[in-house]
Amino acid sequence: VPSAPPAGGAGRCPIDHSAMRAPNGCPVSARAADFDPFSDGYQQDPPDYVRWSREQEPVFYSPQLGYWVVTRYHDIKAIFRDNITFSPSIALEKITPTGPEANAVLASYEYGMSRTLVNEDEPAHMPRRRVLMEPFTPPELGHHEAMVRRLAREYVDRFIDDGRADLVDQMLWEVPLTVALHFLGVPEEDMDMLRQYSIAHTVNTWGRPKPEEQVAVAHAVGKFWQFAGKVLDKMRADPSGPGWMQYGIRMQKQHPEIVTDSYLHSMMMAGIVAAHETTANAAANAIKLLLQHREAWEDICADPSLIPNAVEECLRHNGSVAAWRRLATRDVRIGGVDIPAGAKLLIVTSSANHDERHFNDADFFDIRRENAGDQLTFGFGAHQCLGKDLARMELQIFLEEFSRRLPHMRLAEQAFSYVPNTSFRGPEHLWVEWDPAANPERRDRAVLSARAPVRIGDITRVDAYRTVKVESAVALTSDIVRLRLVAADGRPLPRWTPGAHIDVVCAVASGGIQDGGASSQDGAAAARPISRQYSLCGDPDARDAYEIAVLREPDGRGGSAWVHEYARAGALLRIRGPRNHFHFETDRGTVLLIAGGIGITPVSAMARRARALGLDYRLIYCGRSRASMALLDELTALHGERLQVYASDEGRRADFTALLATPCAETRVYACGPARMIDALTQACAHWPQDTLRVEHFTSALGKLDPSKEHAFEAVLASSGKSVQVRSDQTLLQALRDAHVEVRSDCEEGLCGSCEVRVLDGTIDHRDVVLTRAERESNTKMMSCCSRAAGKRVVLDL
Ligand code: HEM
Ligand code: FES
Incomplete structure (x- = not known):
């Protein structure tokens, strides 16, 4: 029965020639047939019990339950997102009909x-x-x-x-x-x-x-x-x-x-x-x-x-x-x-x-x-x-x-x-169990009065920092430094996957770089921090250290200069993550890896994985000159013939049009580098199957605004007369928060109704699925996470 496999090669119609068939006609795999959510395995540890499914068959029919079972994040979120196609009407139905x-x-x-x-x-x-x-x-x-x-x-x-x-x-x-x-x-x-x-x-x-x-x-x-x-x-x-x-x-x-x-x-x-x-x-x-x-x-x-x-x-x-x-x-x-x-x-x-x-x-x-x-x-x-x-x-x-x-x-x-x-x-x-003689309040009654403020509503991730120590800082080129970071408390760090990045908190205030921010955690917190994202290079399975390579960007906002200046051996840094928006799928036979300049960092991790898995891969690395290109020796030693270097000062430029002339359904292309390189690759891949080219995004692309299609507007807060400018690349909700105006939110996709604000003046371009048509037309309320001013100005009841 035809049922195209999703990314990962999983979910394909399972070829198990048992007599059992799902309602869509597909045969039921042996593991799907065994699935029993009332068994001890599921009761003790449900995610472990369906690990096989997450990895191999993320949507399957369970004959014992009479349900289709869905186990991957992306699919489940998509189901929650669409409550019309996926009705919640059975949420409280008896899963076992009674006699x-x-x-x-x-x-x-x-x-x-x-x-x-x-x-x-x-x-x-x-x-x-x-x-x-x-x-x-x-x-x-x-x-x-x-x-x-x-x-x-x-x-x-x-x-x-x-x-x-x-x-x-x-x-x-x-x-x-x-x-x-x-x-x-x-x-x-x-x-x-x-x-x-x-x-x-x-x-x-x-x-x-x-x-x-x-x-x-x-x-x-x-x-x-x-x-x-x-x-x-x-x-x-x-x-x-x-x-x-x-x-x-x-x-x-x-x-x-x-x-x-x-x-x-x-x-x-x-x-x-x-x-x-x-x-x-x-x-x-x-x-x-x-x-x-x-x-x-x-x-x-x-x-x-x-x-x-x-x-x-x-x-x-x-x-x-x-x-x-x-x-x-x-x-x-x-x-x-x-x-x-x-x-x-x-x-x-x-x-x-x-x-x-x-x-x-x-x-x-x-x-x-x-x-x-x-x-x-x-x-x-x-x-x-x-x-x-x-x-x-x-x-x-x-x-x-x-x-x-x-x-x-x-x-x-x-x-x-x-x-x-x-x-x-x-x-x-x-x-x-505990030893009551050691109860802290027996020694110090003050223990009873200590209070951490409860954070209701806002689960921003501000406290999710990890402190790491710079174990070594080595200059790879005149303007790239490679940092090896270990956990300050010596504990194992989370594993990561090729393409992942970390956020490094840089103690840079709007007025410029602050001194001493890297020397202690408190110091780093003292200046108004900005964070910068750096892809991880090195070995994804190593839990003892993270490695990043940082290019000093003279035109940047000071983050990279701060790292170069203060992230010396022994310094403490605060980081968040790792997080991956640039997943390396290994489901296709052939992989083309393309890096421009410092874009080599995530790509080098992918190349290492491709090599370890024995994939058919090629690594194309472009830069101004060999002297400016980080990790070259290491990459040459690891990848030999598979590495092709294009240094423009040697008169060698990669010809993406020629390279990608013939589409191949079995190939995926991963690229990270300057915008013009990505543009050239996008053009060169235009006639390839749609999802062939994968490029680095430091933030999730989901629900992202396209600034070229939006216009900026002003939101006036009626209670104070304060004016908040909403740029074309941000939502009203973001702009309000940047202006320290608290507005509640949950889904941030116009689905749930939490971020409603009252509108006193101005016409709204409604983009949610929450308000009724009459409410939209009344122009008295809007969902701040997604809807915008149709004109240049709105007045809000805030
Ligand atoms: C809905 C979980 C605590 C009231 C839900 C749903 C889940 C859930 C899974 C269905 C979501 C969906 O279909 O998308 C939990 C968990 C809780 C918790 C894990 C504790 C850790 C509470 C509490 C209350 C509550 C304390 C009330 C005071 C509700 C209501 C809904 C709901 C009213 C229905 C919302 C709607 O359909 O619009 N909860 N819940 N829950 N929960 Fe909770
Ligand atoms: Fe859910 Fe805006 S946060 S509709």
Whole structure:
């Protein structure tokens, strides 16, 4: 059955001549046939369980589940991005249909769970989401911070002198449940009962209960449903409270067609689970993970400013939602595989979070990971978790409390068990031990008052820096220096892949280079830093050092001059990354590698990999003169005949038109160098298959503005009269942030509705999918992440 292989050679129609066939007619591979998300393998470690799929068959049909399973980051994000083609309507459907007996039990409770937010289609969903969004905004969430801190403190007080605790049973289950009830406005009810109810809901929705269990689960779910109804009735009598449900009831009065009765009842029940179990599990996973990586734990104990990024990395590495669901509403192709309309999809977000194509050294647990916040544990786009910042707040406060009061706690010996289901994931128990005599607060009560500010809403990656030491700085040419950087704490560095770069923080202020910035971490932080991106050369698998080659650019903004001046042996630098936007795919037989000048750095790493893999490759290296070309000796020794050098002072220029005269589907071309070289290559490759030429992009090209097609405009802030200039190469959101105006954002692609600003004057060029046509035409609001002024000026209600 024809089904073109996607990049990587993976995903091809699996040639396994078993009798089993997927609904698209393709045979089912043996591993796909074996896939069982209720097995111990998936329960213990979902991303590891589907590693084979991520690598070889990223979209497959599972006959045991009756679902198509998707495991790569890019495919999953594309699915989240398009909630019309990929409907969320099955998100809360029972993954294991129940038998008649259990159904009768549910009916006896008049169980009628239907649409909430998470499983609602457009056009009903987005207006409802927007009407109900306010209580989730950072200023509103800020009101809950003291409550979360108080609860965390009280629960730790209860066991701090015991030396041993099951954190799940003694704290992590109840505190998020209490927070959830506060947030929703539900009186604190019998916690144990609610815990049983919500586990039953998980098993009912995402589990595979045996027929005899189904009846007991149905009773618990039915009771939960009735409990939700009663609480709601009480609230209706007096909806003045501060909770989200009361807010919903009040909104129902204003918008009865948007916030319906059935919605409120379903949301009451689903909301408790959404807010509670997810966060309880996330907290248990995070603490387990940090204690298993003792050095990371000690780092956050020593420096609590690392906590917000550590939370993101924990959610990425071992999040509490392992997989989510969508329904294909039309025939569609995902990852090169044709999927029929009506297909159910299990999108394994935990696998996406371990995808090497997006996360460098993906299995490595790295609390300084620069893009940890890209994790998909909260979903993405129109349905992205509304409660994520409440969850983040809780997780940050828990980690802060534990790292201050119990820095000496360790995991006790134990086997971890999980409630078998596809989606909600966290250990049922988490035993930790410590010596109470060593509790810091016994020596110093001040420990109890230390507070790291909770960062709500903004997960910018500012704290994700790593300090490295310049081990050596060697001049390669008169204006290129090669730096070998080792971790300042001597620990292994994350692996990287050819094409990756790091950001180096250069202590350059707008007034020019600052003195001494490289000599200490504090020094580097003191000047107003800019960062510069440098591709990694050297050996990608070496964890002991990174190597970069830096060209002094006289016309630059001072970053490279700063590196040349201050990055001497022994100096400390701050870096972010590695990150790769220039992936080296090794799926085609022949590789042409082309570098101009300092562009050799990423290309040299690719050449090394091509050689190691025994690929058929050629390396073309162009420069002004041999004397100006870095790494020449090394490259000659490594690549011999495969290297062709074109030095213009020798009268030799590469003729790209001749070189690329005959297209070849089996060849990929990778290039890094000056813009005119890339332009020439783009022209020379114009008649080649579309994705042949790959060039270096230091930032992700996705959603990038094309400045040649945009115009600059002015945004006036009504409250202050301040004027913000929005350049043609930036979004309104970026310009506002540069002007220190805080605007919330999530997807930054016009999908989710978080970045809305009110417009008082000016016509808008709307580019989102959030606003209705009437709203667009009213010209009173806009999504600041993507929409722009149609004219020269807008006045905003900011
Ligand atoms: C939606 C995960 C905490 C409320 C979602 C979705 C996921 C998720 C995967 C679906 C996303 C999509 O379809 O794109 C999590 C995780 C949490 C968490 C991992 C904790 C670590 C919370 C909390 C609340 C909450 C604390 C409420 C206070 C919601 C709501 C939606 C949602 C209302 C539906 C949004 C929509 O469809 O527009 N969450 N969640 N979640 N979550 Fe969470
Ligand atoms: Fe999602 Fe703008 S619409 S951030």
